[in-house]
Amino acid sequence: DAGVTQSPTHLIKTRGQQVTLRCSPISGHKSVSWYQQVLGQGPQFIFQYYEKEERGRGNFPDRFSARQFPNYSSELNVNALLLGDSALYLCASSLMGNTEAFFGQGTRLTVV
């Protein structure tokens, strides 16, 4: 079975631009969560979606938004990119959101 897949794997954007990251969960999983990991830190929670509804949101500005589609895949959008948005963005898939989470390989975003 396929694990959690994220695309793209690497991305370089310019300050002020917008970016969309994509995630496909494990088949049968209905929850997708997004995390941001900056160098030297543990991942920080951004969003969780379950059954296409936003279940939780971390302490991130409104420039960050996300959605979940009927097939349970998800997109994370970041507008008006700042240099500080440079990070590894991780997607996690779980059956129900509070059960065991499995991560994709991440998208490494560099803002220049």
Added chain:
Amino acid sequence: GIQVEQSPPDLILQEGANSTLRCNFSDSVNNLQWFHQNPWGQLINLFYIPSGTKQNGRLSATTVATERYSLLYISSSQTTDSGVYFCAVTPGYELNFGKGTSLLVTP
């Protein structure tokens, strides 16, 4: 929010040595997971262990939920064990991560 503290922050071992990593958390949790982050950034699941003890090969983990801590044991370490080990807890739905333990195993 919940606090997750991992110790030690850094650890250097010679191949074959044993080690214990600790995770303390400040409040009751529903779930606890241990991950190994490889050099390419992917988080590899090691244990899903809200309570009790589990073993998987050279690795084992124990969570004492009533005392709010978990331990990860690595026995007979190998160079491939190098990387960052994270503990993450779920008080509600989202994972709250510690800052990790950076492990280097030397030949």
